[in-house]
Amino acid sequence: MESTHITALQTKHDGLERKLREEQARPAPDSARIQSLKRAKLKIKEEIALH
Template identity: 70%
Template sequence: METSHVQALQQKHEGLDRLLRDEMNRPAPDSARIQALKKQKLALKEEIALH
């Protein structure tokens, strides 16, 4: 069960990475959205590291 939880977290992390890349490649990136995505991504990375 622990492994599937970590895999789910990794998938969410990858999804946030894609959203972040997409936002940064827009003609006028939303800096608030970028900051929020980075925070979410970091929180997931920290949670993954705990497992």
């Protein structure tokens, strides 16, 4: 069960990474959205590290 939880977290992390790249590629990236995505990615990475 724990490995499926970690897999789900990694999938979510990958999705956030994709959204982050898309936002950064825009002509006028939203810096607040970028910071929010980075914080969300970090929280997920920390949770993965705890397991």
